[in-house]
Amino acid sequence: MNIQIAAAAVKKSVTVEAPIERAFSAFAAMGDWWVKTHTIAASDQKDVTMEPRAGGRWYETGMNGEQCDWGKVAEWQPPHRMLLLWQISADWKFDPDLITEVEVRFTEEGKNRTRVELEHRKLEAYGAAAKAMAESFGSEGGWSGLLAAYAKAC
Amino acid sequence: MTYQNDTLAALADRTRREIFERLSAKQSSVADLARAMPISQPAVSQHLKVLREAGLVRGTPQGARVIYEIDLAGLGPLRTWLDRFWDAQLDAFKKAAETKEKDQ
Numbered sequence: 001m002n003i004q005i006a007a008a009a010v011k012k013s014v015t016v017e018a019p020i021e022r023a024f025s026a027f028a029a030m031g032d033w034w035v036k037t038h039t040i041a042a043s044d045q046k047d048v049t050m051e052p053r054a055g056g057r058w059y060e061t062g063m064n065g066e067q068c069d070w071g072k073v074a075e076w077q078p079p080h081r082m083l084l085l086w087q088i089s090a091d092w093k094f095d096p097d098l099i100t101e102v103e104v105r106f107t108e109e110g111k112n113r114t115r116v117e118l119e120h121r122k123l124e125a126y127g128a129a130a131k132a133m134a135e136s137f138g139s140e141g142g143w144s145g146l147l148a149a150y151a152k153a154c
Numbered sequence: 155m156t157y158q159n160d161t162l163a164a165l166a167d168r169t170r171r172e173i174f175e176r177l178s179a180k181q182s183s184v185a186d187l188a189r190a191m192p193i194s195q196p197a198v199s200q201h202l203k204v205l206r207e208a209g210l211v212r213g214t215p216q217g218a219r220v221i222y223e224i225d226l227a228g229l230g231p232l233r234t235w236l237d238r239f240w241d242a243q244l245d246a247f248k249k250a251a252e253t254k255e256k257d258q
Contacts, residue, residue: 010236014244016251026251033250035242118244120236 009121016114023114024079024106028052031061050084052076058084069094074101081105086120100125165210169193170201174224177211181223 016023026032031047043064050058056073071094075083084102089095100122107115165171173187184202188195202222205211212225 010240012237012240012244014248016248018251023251027247029250033243033246035246116244116247118240120240123236 009119009123011117011119013115013117015109016116017112018114019112020106020108020114021079023116024082027104027106027116028078028082050082052078071099079106089126098125167201167204169197170205173198173201174205174210177222178224181221183219183221185219187222 016026018026028050030050031045034045034048036045043062043066045060046063046065047061048059048070049061050056050073052073054073054076056076057069058071058073060068060070062068069087071085071087073082074085075081082104084104086100086102087095087098089098100120103119103121105117105119107117109115165174169191172191176182176187176190182190184195184198187198187202191198193201202211202213206213206225210225211222213220213222215221
């Protein structure tokens, strides 16, 4: 018997002073705003691309032109919703076996005001990937690195 | 921070890491683990105690046995990290979306 337990999702929301279409397209142009310290490319991040369709790729391009997959676009409903599959492990590597979901919903609150809600869920997949985590736990950017960053932030 | 040290120390031991990996694949009792690994039941119990105290596994009584599984609350540090991570990213997104608006 194997009981599947769901881990609580990480939920965030932000209100932006922009029309819903602009908010959606700005979010999709992820390379314009992504905090560059979070990169898996070897040569630093040049851009982040999500192909604007269900089944599209979601990847990062490094300064040397190399592409690193982050996951997939599972659903694409502009300007209201996108569902992305985030397949980056705790040690910042693409892992095709790790599937977590990032759902982003856009709600019009006014002509120039949009509420953006982000939910990162199915985090229990990180439990299933515990093997990889345990293996990487000694690496700088790995599990211990996360814990160290967490401890520092507390 | 105590929690961090406990977690790392708990997984630094190869046998405990193997127990943790086995539990991540399948819930098991002490007897199940002892059968699958070359160590005694008391040794398994001792390792489970350390893992339990580190918040990595948890046990649920089921009849006369206790069934152990990965404690998802042990994802706490990762969740907290992701929480802060998305805060920072959405902050940057908000700035970009609003700047874009002014430009056009």
